[in-house]
Amino acid sequence: MSQKIATREAYGKALVELGGLNPRVVVLDADLSKSTKTADFAKHYPERFFNMGIAEQNMIGVAAGLAAAGKIPFASTFAMFATGRAFEQIRNSVAYPHLNVKIAASHAGITVGEDGGSHQTVEDIALMRSLPGMTVLVPADGPSTRAAVLAAAEIKGPVYLRLGRSGVPVLYDEPVSFTVGRANWLRRGEKAAIIACGIMVGMVLEAAGQLAGEGVEVSVLDMHTIKPLDEAAVLEAARSCGALVVAEEHSIIGGLGSAVCEAVAGGCPVPVRRVGLPDVFGESGKPAELLAKYGLTVEGLVRAVKEVLDRVK
Template sequence: MGERVATRDAYGNALLKLAEINPNVVVLDADLSKSTKTTAFSKKYPERFFQMGIAEADMMATAGGLATAGKIPFASTFAIFATGRAYDQVRNTIGYSGLNVKIAATHAGITVGDDGGSHQSIEDIALMRVIPGMTILNPADATETEKLVLAAAEYESPVYIRLGREPMPGVFGEDYQPVIGKAVRLREGNAATIIATGIMVERALLAADILNQKGTTVRVVNVHTIKPLDAAEVIKAAWDTGAIVTAEEHSTIGGLGSAVAEVVVQNRPVPMEFIGIKDRFGQSGKPTELLTEYGMDPEHIVAAVEKVIGRKNS
């Protein structure tokens, strides 16, 4: 495990690398560049950076226009505004037209912390998932973020990239290479599978360690691409381990858990449990306090695994 880095910082670094590789990459921001970490890009490549002011709807449709002319726009703002405030622009201009826009949404989930529920996006994955043709990436750490951002630029599709504010422990080494659409098996085990995304991947691994100490081995699968979901890996988990727990920093309505359940019930129904936010808004607090309050600590995952194993065996 590496040092603690926020995925938003990794995004900012990835943009600098991308700028060198691909001259078509441009960046837009809506008066949050210090927070979304696009400032370094804006300083080094001012002509390729478009400050759009506090106007997210305008930003998304402008990004669409840039994409029609062959640019690869990265439109950056907080997840709550990218998907809520500008939903219609993302849906009708970017999604319906199938434009090659990358929506880089930082400050996703409850780990936004102090700002409170108005700024904590718990529904963005659900909103993006129902748009036909939208690709959704939710990296687990800084390394995965950097590599997925680079991959997204080469991936001809509207892409939603979900990023966090809070520094998180590293999960992957430098030689790790994620492939869009391909889930990554991180641990082997046979009692159940934990399918996790984003910051919950590290927590799933901690849960697996606790379970291991108790004599239970679980498979852990990292789903960095929520759409298109790696259905084959999900079905394999159902066949091989017979029970699944999903873990996401998002509402359990419409996110990773729902996506996995849709695949499981159609192919190999097995008992499932869902770790995530249970139909509640967020609130102010420290990220660690909130993760505990909303039932997203490794201990909660352990309890969910034990529960689902109990149902599998009943």
């Protein structure tokens, strides 16, 4: 896991590939193409790229119109502005008529870093998974981001794709086994199961290795699809392990942790320890410092597993 690539970088490359495969694909950006990496698509397919300016609400409305005309629009901006500023347009212009718009939001979570709480969206998954018919994808690395982009283009309906700013370890070999709505089991163990998404998956694998060295074997699931959630995998993990830890770079309210708790409450109640931000906004700081502050580290994950196992005892 030495090589690192930001999921936004992989998104930009995947868009170029997808543009060559499907002429119906168009890309819209809110004057952030260098940061979201849609500039690569603009260079290759300028006639299918639209810089909408700093006007995210209008961008989503235009994307809805393009989808209604038979195009497959990927609308890109920072996650804070995609889900926060344009929520009403996503709800009423995209989700309500179930249009084929893909919202690719970069710079999600606290690893935006020094931009601070105003730009660190830790509630976007909660907002998007609350919308009827919305598919929510949070890939863990570069190769799985490519797979998610290609899969999103095949889905008939709205998709929210969550991407990050910082480089993350490459976990998967190509071709990636990626099926929307089906978790990837990366490790099998009987003591507990750790379910994670996005940047936390790499940390979870490190934590699982450390725990194995202490004689504690845990399962690891990459829950790259938050909605539709792979409830079968969640319940299998709950039944086989009896204790769960959920890790996400997001608030513990409304995100993956909440989705997992909803699933086990109705199917197999077991102790669940959620690792994420408590009921707070982020703040300015270096990404590593912020992750450490909120316990989103290998050490924090190891501690969370031990805490949930103590509850089982």
